[in-house]
Amino acid sequence: MxxxxxxxxxxxxxxxxxxxxxxxxxxxxxxxxxxxxxxxxxxxxxxxxxxxxxxxxxxxxxxxxxxxxxxxxxxxxxxxxxxxxxxxxxxxxxxxxxxxxxxxxxxxxxxxxxxxxxxxxxxxxxxxxxxxxxxxxxxxxxxxxxxxxxxxxxxxxxxxxxxxxxxxxxxxxxxxxxxxxxxxxxxxxxATVEMPSRTRLLADAREVLDDRFADDLEALLASLEPGEFGRTTEVPDRTLLVALAARHDHLFRDLRTWVGTDGVGIAPAQEFTGDRQALVDRELIESIKVPMGPGRPMLRLRAVDDALLRARAEEVPSVLRGRFALPTDADGRIREDASREGRRPVWERRRW
Structure with a gap:
């Protein structure tokens, strides 16, 4: 040749x-x-x-x-x-x-x-x-x-x-x-790769959030294939990170401080609001207002779905994909018929 x-x-x-x-x-x-x-x-x-x-x-x-x-x-x-x-x-x-x-x-x-x-x-x-x-x-x-x-x-x-x-x-x-x-x-x-290294990502997560969140994230990244949970996937990376934070009751402000352009720089902090609301609408997490002195109250993220809470870190993607696959109404909330069907024992569910 x-x-x-x-x-x-x-x-x-x-x-x-x-x-x-x-x-x-x-x-x-x-x-x-x-x-x-x-x-x-x-x-x-x-x-x-x-x-x-x-x-x-x-x-x-x-x-x-x-x-x-x-x-x-x-x-x-x-x-x-x-x-x-x-x-x-x-x-x-x-x-x-x-x-x-x-x-x-x-x-x-x-x-x-x-x-x-x-x-x-x-x-x-x-x-x-x-x-x-x-x-x-x-x-x-x-x-x-x-x-x-x-x-x-x-x-x-x-x-x-x-x-x-x-x-x-x-x-x-x-x-x-x-x-x-x-x-x-x-x-x-x-060319500069506009993503943090794994080392920096996890070190900053331990500093701004905590070891439990960082351990979850480390296990999760090790289990995912390249291309999964990107910015353009049905369940994007931002949604995944908000769900992980909710498993450990973190303040939404702290998550955005860590992940935003002034932190590790995965995405602008303001972009995570829609992902938080999508998780709330699908009854996976809730946002609890927490008084923190003068000014607007902070929002604490809390997982309320048993599957999300009990899952191992590497199982969280499956939980999210399953819930996001359910049909939603015009407001983005899971339709009541789909929600009820998902909670009924498997032997009572309709088959067709």
Missing amino acids: TADDAGAETDAGAASDDAAAATDGSVAASDDLGGTSEVADVLPRPADTLAEAVEAALAGRSAVVAVGVPIRLLPAVLAARERSSGPPWRIACRPGVVDALSRALVLGTAVAEAVENDEIRVRTGEPLGHGTGGTLFASPDRVDAVVGPRGDRTLAATAVDTDSAAADTDPKAVDGARTTAEARYDAASP
Whole structure:
């Protein structure tokens, strides 16, 4: 494989590939290698053989330079980096990827953690080439490129020496492709992940709220897949955090102090009001007015739903999804018929 081979196909090839994807029902119209989607639109992606191949190929390698990395492959890169050592990996993500991380609690905090620990350095740049593929992973001894038609991407490897996992052995091609990757990374724009690292997120939670809340949050983040409970999911990350705070009777003000732009910066504090009301309307929590001296009373969050109170931290998402799936009336409250049906013993419920 030459340095040019490591790139993608021509514009004409891309156009014909897109046309085939749009007309052939057996091929997905998008394989989520673009850079403009929200994380929740792409992940989680079950049984992703390409991501599995990327993680296996990169694990244990050093001095990796990657260009054209899409949202879909970012978790695999992080997982491989955790199994590797050496200097920080240089990652040039596709346009839109780093911005999307600011609205993805699980993946965004994981990437921010890796950046803070100097395990990776993130930039934003165009993919390599203009057709299919466009993603390249290069290290001193091996290069892996995403190749193949849309809907059937694979990883093609070329090594300096004999490598059982590489189809080709071509030292000059590896050197040329790595030079290309480094040049593309250097030309990419520095990018900041607008999410706190996991370490900062939890440390500030312990300081502003308490250890119980932080322990719940730590267990929860460890159990969630990238893409779950993002800013654009049906039950967003803000709602999840309000529910966690209500399990420990925290003041709404303290939660917003911790999470707002003057705190860890997950989202503006004022945006959490709607999420609090949604939980109240669905009879999961209540807001109790607490006199706190002159001025408006504070609101204390309190969980009132037994399932929410008794659930382990990693079970809270299931409780929220179940309640938010119930039909609501025009005011956003659970319809009485749905609420009653949910509380009746299972043997008395109607079946149809």
